[in-house]
Amino acid sequence: QAQLVESGGGLVKPGGSLRLSCAASGFTFSDYYMIWIRQAPGKGLEWVSYISSSGSYTNYAVSVKGRLTISRDNAKNSLYLQMNSLRAEDTAVYYCARAVTGTAPFDYWGQGTLVTVSS
Amino acid sequence: EIVMTQSPATLFVSPGERATLSCRASQSVNSNLAWYQQKPGQAPRLLIYGASTRATGIPARFSGSGSGTEFTLTISSLQSEDFAVYYCQQYNNWPPYTFGQGTKLEI
Secondary structure (H helix, E strand, C coil): CCEEEEECCEEECCCCCEEEEEEEECCCHHHCEEEEEEECCCCCEEEEEEECCCCCCEEECCCCCCCEEEEEECCCCEEEEEECCCCHHHCEEEEEEEECCCCCCCCEECCCEEEEECC | CCCEEEECCEEECCCCCCEEEEEEECCCCCCCEEEEEECCCCCCEEEEECCCEECCCCCCCEEEEEECCEEEEEECCCCHHHCCEEEEEECCCCCCCEECCCEEEEC
């Protein structure tokens, strides 16, 4: 059974940094695209970033480009999101999810980790 | 960017009734459309992909239809555990992947 477990969320001041992790198990991690999606309190879902199975290709939502960096370590079955220059509007639950290709649904999601940006 | 629009925002139904949720794309997404269910405090769960294929373990009372720009999620006989928020998402033209704003099913 596939499992994704996020960690690293917390309270950070505006302008600060945070690194989220997503630990994968129960499937061949290196076969899958990985995605970060976020959900602000009481709001809908917003795609944040994706990374290809090899890590060669990445892309970002306009709202986070230049501030957030996605990466992965296939040897450790782990996905990361380095978050710099954080703003209040980045406050959200951050989910990691997997997809078999870029043109595929997100078939497994983690439980999410809350990031709060506040002074 | 493809804009996904769901209607209605809230749908009031009774257990045992049929629920029909709509999703419209601002341009064609072919059949690259997924539906997710989200319960309070939980992560979204994939229900339907390819516009009409049920994901593993999803009960047959959930069905999806449509292609191009108009899509429908139907729940044939609502159970108590089906009251949740439902999102559609296109994965045809990306980036960005885009979601609808959600439809909340309420008793």
